[in-house]
Amino acid sequence: MPFLKTAIEGLLLFEPRLFEDERGYFYESFNQKEFFEATGIDLPFVQDNHSLSKFGVIRGLHFQKPPFQQAKLIKVIRGEIFDVAVDIRPDSPTYGKWLGFVLSAENKKQLYIPRGFAHGFVVLSDWAEVLYKCDNYYAPQAEGGIIYNDKTLQIDWRVEKKDIIVSPKDCLLPTFQDI
Structure with a gap:
């Protein structure tokens, strides 16, 4: 399982080995032993989440929030997204920095996001199905967020403003400065 380091410590891009022939393809989307050997990260993933969203969402x-932080392993099984991770670890040299990656059913790339990051994505295709593993259970009392159009972060979501669709709840999230 080839994991590629990124410009932010701990944030890893995974490009699985694909075995293709005239019948189709096969690949391991997750192997705990290889994951640990390649990264040194030994996490028990305890929850899988699945979302379906249309273009512009x-x-x-x-x-x-601590102690309920979650590490995530994200993949797309249909369509294409631009996936964003923001470093919100206060002692990190990259605190407040973000990176984004195109993940798609076609490229099969996965993104590992460690604890201490805010996460979001925008759908670039007509529809996208996103699956992600979490190493901790969702705790509604620990929910946190940052408004998608935060002026400090200046994330380029790769979708025209007129096409962006955000839930009413997410429109009320605080700014990066206010978290």
């Missing part, structure tokens, strides 16, 4: 930027 932004989900996020979400996080769980």
